[in-house]
Amino acid sequence: MLVTNPRLQYPASAEAYWLQQAQELTLLNDAEALERLTPSVAQLSDLFTTERPAKNFPDYFSDSHQLVAYGLFFLPQSFVRTGFALSHAIDFRKWKPPGKTLRILDLGSGPGSCGTSVAHQLQTYHSATTDLTFVDRSPTALAAAENFAHAVLKKDTPVSSRIGDASRPETWPSGPYDIIVAGFVLNEMSRLGPQELLDWMQSMSDALAPGGLILILEPALKITSERLQRLSDAVVAHKIIPRIGPDLDDAPCPQLAAGVHWSHEVRAWSIPIATEIINRQLHRDLREIRFSFSSFSTQALPPIPTQAIRIVSDIQIIKGLVRFIGISHGALQTVEVSTRGLSKHDIKARAAMLERGDTVAHTLPPASKVRLPDFDSLQVIWSGQRTASN
Numbered sequence: 001m002l003v004t005n006p007r008l009q010y011p012a013s014a015e016a017y018w019l020q021q022a023q024e025l026t027l028l029n030d031a032e033a034l035e036r037l038t039p040s041v042a043q044l045s046d047l048f049t050t051e052r053p054a055k056n057f058p059d060y061f062s063d064s065h066q067l068v069a070y071g072l073f074f075l076p077q078s079f080v081r082t083g084f085a086l087s088h089a090i091d092f093r094k095w096k097p098p099g100k101t102l103r104i105l106d107l108g109s110g111p112g113s114c115g116t117s118v119a120h121q122l123q124t125y126h127s128a129t130t131d132l133t134f135v136d137r138s139p140t141a142l143a144a145a146e147n148f149a150h151a152v153l154k155k156d157t158p159v160s161s162r163i164g165d166a167s168r169p170e171t172w173p174s175g176p177y178d179i180i181v182a183g184f185v186l187n188e189m190s191r192l193g194p195q196e197l198l199d200w201m202q203s204m205s206d207a208l209a210p211g212g213l214i215l216i217l218e219p220a221l222k223i224t225s226e227r228l229q230r231l232s233d234a235v236v237a238h239k240i241i242p243r244i245g246p247d248l249d250d251a252p253c254p255q256l257a258a259g260v261h262w263s264h265e266v267r268a269w270s271i272p273i274a275t276e277i278i279n280r281q282l283h284r285d286l287r288e289i290r291f292s293f294s295s296f297s298t299q300a301l302p303p304i305p306t307q308a309i310r311i312v313s314d315i316q317i318i319k320g321l322v323r324f325i326g327i328s329h330g331a332l333q334t335v336e337v338s339t340r341g342l343s344k345h346d347i348k349a350r351a352a353m354l355e356r357g358d359t360v361a362h363t364l365p366p367a368s369k370v371r372l373p374d375f376d377s378l379q380v381i382w383s384g385q386r387t388a389s390n
Contacts, residue, residue: 005087005384005386007083007084007086007087007121007124007125008080008083008084008087008267008269008270009080009270010076010079010080010269010270010272011120011152013151013152014076014079014116014148014152015076015272015273015274016151017147017148017151017152018068018071018075018148018274019033019072019274021068021071022034022037022068022072025037025064034072034274034278035281037065037068037069037278038069038278038281038282040065040066040068040069041069041070041072041073041074041278041282042282043066043069044066044069044070044073044074045073045284047060048074048219049221057188059137059138059140059141061111061138061141061144062138062140064140067140067144070110070111071144071148072274072275072278073278073279075111075113076113076271076272077269077275077286077289078113078183078184078217079113079114079116079117080117080267080269080289081183081217081265081267081289082114082117082118082181082183082215082217083117083120083121084265084289084293085245086117086118086122086213086215087121087384088246088293088295088382088384089213089215089244089245089295089297090126091382092359093302094301094302095213095244095297095301096299097122097126098178098209098210098211098212098299100127100128100129101128101129101130102122102128102129102130102131102178102179103130103131103133103175103176103178103179103209104118104119104122104130104131104132104133104177104179104180104181105133105135105172105173105175105177105179105180105181105207106132106133106135106181107135107166107172107180107181107182107204108135108136108166108183108184108188109134109135109136109141109145109161110136110138110141110145110183110184111141111144111145111148112134112144112146112148112149113183114181114183114184114215114217115132115133115145115181115183116145116148116149116152116153118130118179118215119132119149119153120152120153123157129157130153130157130158131157132149132153132157132158132159132160133159133160133162133173133177134146134159134160134161135161135162135163135164135165135166135171135172135173136161136163136166137163137164139163142162142163143161145161146160146161166182166185166189167185167189167192167200169200169204172203172207174207175206175208175209176207176208176209176210176212177207177209177212178208178209178211178212178213179212179213179214179215180204180207180208180212180214180215181214181215181217182204182215182216182217183215183217184217184218184219186216186218186224186227186228186231187221187223187224187227194230194234197231197234198231198234198235198238198240201214201235201240201241201296202240205240205296208241210298211297211298212297212298212299213295213297213299214295214296214297215293215295216228216231216293216295217291217292217293218291218292218293219290219292220266220290220292222262224292225263225264225292226262228292228293228294229253229255229256229262229263229292229294231294232247232253232294233252233253233256235294235296236250236252237252241296241297241298242296243295243296244295244301245293246265246294246295246310246357247310247327248304248308248309248310248327248328248359249304249329249330251330253327254327254331255312255332258332261312261313261325262292263292263312264290264292264356264357265289265290265291265292265293265356265357265384266288266289266290266314266356266357267288267290267355267356267357268287268288269288269289271286271287304359305361307328307361307362307363308328308359308360308381309326309335309359309360309361309362310326310327310328310357310358311324311326311354311355311357311358311359312325312326312327312332312357313325313326314356315351315354315355315356317339317347317348320338320339321336321337321338321371322336322337322339322347322350322351322354322375323336323337324354324356328366329366331366332368333366333368333369334368334370335360335362335370335378336370336371336372337372337374337375337377338371338372338374350375353383353385354383355383355384355385358380358383358384359380359381359382360378360379360380360381361378361379361381362377364377
């Protein structure tokens with residue numbers, strides 16, 4: 001699938017940095033170094049999925065092989081996921097960076113994928129000056145994050161780090177910050193109950209500059225996505241800070257009540273060469289990146305069209321129809337689009353222009369199920385594959 005949104009591209013400088021780290025660690029050339037590190041990638045993959053610990057994650061970044069393996073295989077995915085979440089806030093919700101010099105706080109940074117992604121996008125597409133701070137419990141991860149950020153960002157970018165705990169605000173450096181990103185750390189804070197998580201959100205809101213942005217990203221697993229969605233709905237209910245994405249309004253997510261499917265994004269991306277080479281042995285499905293996210297800001301933003309529908313299912317091609325499920329005004333809606341008269345090629349091409357997480361609209365009255373006569377009856381309001389020009 002063609003991805004035309006330049007903000008969702010992994011920078012060549014980022015891949016080059018981790019390839020150099022692989023060479024220095026293994027004393028091998030690119031191909032041999034990637035082969036040597038593939039078992040470490042497999043170990044991490046199991047840790048993040050089938051062998052997830054019930055409580056605390058180990059400090060896998062303290063192992064140099066696992067650190068570099070993460071940088072080659074998992075970090076690019078987190079980098080692009082974060083780029084999408086920020087692009088959603090800027091391109092769709094029309095959030096504007098509240099100044100030319102922006103302070104960014106990356107909580108639970110690991111080796112810096114999320115914070116560096118935010119700073120890179122703001123520098124590249126908004127001519128912003130950024131000041132980036134990483135917070136993590138692992139000194140090894142923080143050292144790697146600083147080096148990675150210096151390799152990707154403009155040379156004069158201030159980058160600093162601090163040993164701390166993403167779940168403990170008293171360990172964070174003092175704000176205010178224009179952007180706070182907590183990428184893939186909520187799932188590692190399993191000991192925190194609902195009220196403690198609301199207190200955590202309040203602390204982030206308190207550390208935010210006026211008009212600033214909070215981005216929280218999580219894996220697309222059911223347990224992690226639903227926990228984030230419950231927190232997001234609770235933040236809205238307790239009026240801690242306005243939610244701006246990916247939900248279209250303040251209504252509770254109806255998928256939580258149904259308990260079958262869960263809210264997450266499925267996005268096409270361009271796989272970095274090094275990641276693809278490693279995957280030739282692992283055979284993971286990397287054609288798309290999957291994740292969940294929530295974004296919050298006090299900034300006054302333009303209203304979303306009242307007929308907007310957020311796609312929350314995969315796009316199905318069945319006989320005579322393209323089908324998906326969306327959420328509009330707090331209710332689920334099944335949308336079917338007739339493909340009568342279209343060739344198989346045209347049907348696939350039309351369906352490929354829709355992704356889980358896109359926002360669309362049609363003119364039919366609200367109902368649990370609607371059928372549109374053709375694709376011209378479906379308006380795409382926001383698509384992660386394309387971005388508005390500045």
